[in-house]
Amino acid sequence: MHQPVLVKEAVENLVTDGSRIIVDATVGTGGHARAILQKLKEEGKLIGIDRDQNALEIAKRNLAGYGNRILLGHLRFSQIKDFLSSQNIKEVSGFLFDLGMCSLQLDHPQRGFGFQSNGPIDMRMDPSQSKSAFEVINQYSFSELNKILFQYGQERFSKKIAKVIVKERNQKPISTTYQLRDLVASVIHPPFRIKSLARVFQAIRMEVNDELNELNRGLMEAIRLLEAGGRLCLISYHSLEHGLIRNTLRKESKGCICPPRFPVCACGAKASLRMITAKPIVPTTQEKEANPRSRSAKLWVAEKLKPSND
Numbered sequence: 001m002h003q004p005v006l007v008k009e010a011v012e013n014l015v016t017d018g019s020r021i022i023v024d025a026t027v028g029t030g031g032h033a034r035a036i037l038q039k040l041k042e043e044g045k046l047i048g049i050d051r052d053q054n055a056l057e058i059a060k061r062n063l064a065g066y067g068n069r070i071l072l073g074h075l076r077f078s079q080i081k082d083f084l085s086s087q088n089i090k091e092v093s094g095f096l097f098d099l100g101m102c103s104l105q106l107d108h109p110q111r112g113f114g115f116q117s118n119g120p121i122d123m124r125m126d127p128s129q130s131k132s133a134f135e136v137i138n139q140y141s142f143s144e145l146n147k148i149l150f151q152y153g154q155e156r157f158s159k160k161i162a163k164v165i166v167k168e169r170n171q172k173p174i175s176t177t178y179q180l181r182d183l184v185a186s187v188i189h190p191p192f193r194i195k196s197l198a199r200v201f202q203a204i205r206m207e208v209n210d211e212l213n214e215l216n217r218g219l220m221e222a223i224r225l226l227e228a229g230g231r232l233c234l235i236s237y238h239s240l241e242h243g244l245i246r247n248t249l250r251k252e253s254k255g256c257i258c259p260p261r262f263p264v265c266a267c268g269a270k271a272s273l274r275m276i277t278a279k280p281i282v283p284t285t286q287e288k289e290a291n292p293r294s295r296s297a298k299l300w301v302a303e304k305l306k307p308s309n310d
């Protein structure tokens with residue numbers, strides 16, 4: 001069962017007007033969604049989105065009691081705008097993004113996400129998508145593999161690992177998580193091994209699911225679709241997600257980017273957001289102890305500004 005992270009903090013900041021529409025863009029199995037629905041008034045509505053149909057089936061069962069106050073959609077962040085316009089929704093009062101994986105994905109070896117148990121090397125959050133980790137590992141060139149391991153995994157032994165992958169697949173395809181684990185272990189020795197394994201699996205997963213591009217597009221769409229006063233809450237789990245969110249929120253809440261020596265603004269950039277907390281909110285010690293998955297979590301909260309007329 002997935003244990004949702006920073007629930008109280010996220011819902012408190014997200015739902016400021018319980019009679020409006022809130023989008024949970026990562027509904028998963030419905031942990032945050034349930035807490036949001038509990039705070040919404042009768043006339044409030046929740047739209048729950050996920051790219052994983054299996055997660056949505058479970059969310060549907062878990063949230064069945066809320067009837068037509070909830071609408072679920074099987075789609076990616078980059079399709080949110082089209083989905084909302086197909087429902088005649090032009091703006092919403094809140095967006096929640098709880099990034100990363102849900103336990104449903106991680107705990108099932110046949111989804112092929114982890115190196116702790118053996119399964120087909122897959123890693124698709126949406127199993128109906130065509131590209132899986134098998135294609136990435138067996139078809140990407142040495143330099144493409146090296147690049148994703150370095151960029152998405154920040155793995156300093158990326159070349160060594162890409163090289164052993166290419167050498168092995170010339171003999172036979174790499175088709176299981178244990179095959180990949182053993183290859184990494186053959187070139188990376190303790191004490192670096194476990195961290196390297198985590199970074200390699202993270203990098204391949206991010207490539208398979210195009211995670212940073214999806215996040216970037218989802219974030220920009222969400223900012224556009226929020227009504228004035230609407231809230232954006234994002235929970236991120238690793239430095240690449242933290243960095244992308246921090247930079248986007250800073251830029252969107254800054255406005256003019258002209259050099260200070262300019263007497264009047266020449267760039268025309270206007271702030272679209274205001275940060276609600278200067279620093280991201282992190283879990284309490286108790287939450288970190290009770291739910292180890294929450295240890296790296298950061299919650300970012302921003303509010304949409306009224307468009308200015310000047």
Ligand SMILES: C[S@@+](CC[C@H](N)C(=O)[O-])C[C@H]1O[C@@H](n2cnc3c(N)ncnc32)[C@H](O)[C@@H]1O
Nearest residue numbers: 004026028029030031032051076077101102214
């Ligand atoms: C950490 S889980 C969310 C858990 C959820 N908050 C809960 O309480 O059960 C993240 C979910 O986001 C989904 N997801 C990740 N990237 C996505 C994307 N680009 N579009 C739609 N869903 C995505 C995953 O499939 C996963 O179910």
